[in-house]
Amino acid sequence: MNPYAYIRKQVVAMVGGLADDGIVPAGMDFANLAVEAPRDPSHGDVATNAALVLTKQARMKPRDIATPLAERLAGLEHVTAAEIAGPGFINLRLSDAFWRARLGDVLAAGPSYGDQDVAGGAKINVEYVSANPTGPLHIGHVRGAVYGDALANLLAKVGYDVCKEYYINDAGAQVDVLARSVHLRYREALGEEIGDIPEGMYPGDYLLPLAREIAARDGDKWRDLAEAEWLADFRRLSVDAMMDLVRDDLARLGIEQEVFFSEEGLHKEGGIERGLASLTDKGLIYTGVLEPPKGKTPDDWEPRPQTLFKSSEFGDDVDRPLQKSDGAWTYFAADVAYHYDKLQRGYLQMVDVLGADHGGYVKRLNAVVNALSDNQGTLDVRLCQMVRLLRGGEVVVMSKRAGNFITLRELVDEVGRDVVRFMMLTRKNDAPLDFDFEAAMEQSKDNPVFYVQYAHARIRSVLRRVGEELPDLSLTAENLGAADLSPLTDSAELDLIKQMASWPRALEIAAQAREPHRIAFYLNELASAFHALWNKGNADPSLRFIMADDLGTTQARLALIQGVAFVLASGLAVMGVEPVESM
């Protein structure tokens, strides 16, 4: 049970009762009525703003609503106190037994505690990473990858039918460059002296295995042909090989996307035309001449008629071109077609995770989706800010030209998947993030990955120990759930339960805000409360989890910490981090 949702239901019912009795007007809107845990615990267990949000509709003073409401709420089962405070808040205290029952909820659900159905199984498509298939993933891709994956998990957790998707930008000129670079390496593999890699080619050694493979298989078949003879084949081979690299990199982060959608496929199979036809049907495509951007006119600017999409009718600043001057489609035209395809596949809700340097594209993408779906679909473009790599406080210098970008693989090999994933989620996605190799590996409470993992490991350690010392106690979730929890009376124990009980609500809020970093903060706080309780047991042996001479209390406390372990595991699963058994 979500205690806040439960109490809210009661409050709404009570207000209905007041209306029946003519104390307040009937038919009021409860949309803004909230029941939440107050910031200050001294204000009670739950608080509601009911009287404040209804004051206007009821044309009554907050106190005049709050007083009769509080009286009735005080009579509710489980409510031990109802006080009016501040401008008209009603603070409620709930019985210890009520909270203990919430621990029962946790134990019954296990690691799936927090799963809910607020989205009603609505289909949603989350597209992330979508790096150009020209080489291995590097540090610049990691944050979006982790953020997108955790967000997808989070949305699934609250009841969305989620599709994890990757858009392969395999249609543009950069793939020609890739194919030429591979051909050059192929000639090298055949024994030719190629000298330095020319400017504008991809210099990376990761092309060598593919080049050698082609050379071994095909010999000199491609060597002396004109480019037109081999380009298409090399493009295909190269993209396939690079996508294998990318998938391998993603697997290292524990990411497995279901759909890999090819831009080239759109071009080849008439997808672009289908997408644009939809806009044409709506009368949103025309030929016109754009003004040069103010304050930054390109040197070679020439006004020329272009095929344009009326994105300005959907909130964009200007209309956007769909065709280049040579008649080829722009990247944007493919984007139209791609989002059209997503809509055709039934995704009215879409999330695109992009780098912050794509901020300028948000409006036009939203315009596309609104136009194509007649405002029925929604696209939420989430931007990820840069990650700055540090080593012991010093910025790690990387140069694109020198090709010494830190790769995803190097990062994961050095600090581990769990550390990378957790650290990437310790900041809001649109805030810059510093990733310090040394801090990330530190084994102390300053390191949130470690801190949360340690809490879980400690619990597992206690449970293992009980298995040895008190073999008569059964530690299955069923038995712990059935245990008499009444020995849990200490305020630190009850606080821990209250914190666990707020997990479903925390998930809901995080999902709604599309901010998985909130999960990391929640877990840090839960771990902190657990460590505090543990330490209380150090100071006061009567608060230890294992009380060999009091099996009833022991069982209740083991139920408590098993609950904590379940919630930690539940949260870590959303983040894609392993809950470790020991450290």
Next chain:
RNA sequence: GCGCCCGUAGCUCAGCUGGAUAGAGCACCGGAUUUCUAAUCCGGAUGUCGCAGGUUCGAGUCCUGCCGGGCGCGCCA
């Protein structure tokens, strides 16, 4: 020039779709260990929430205008 994002304690950042006296951590000082893993915990100071207006019972949160920082702005993807 225009658009988007950001501005909260000395530092790094939270702030729950507008709520009560704005919170953590770091750093600084002091304390707890014959431990259930002290890899931890407990206690102690800190604020013109960039500035100025506005909206209302109430604004760090929403609106407008400034100031300061980042990103972006046709024929790259």
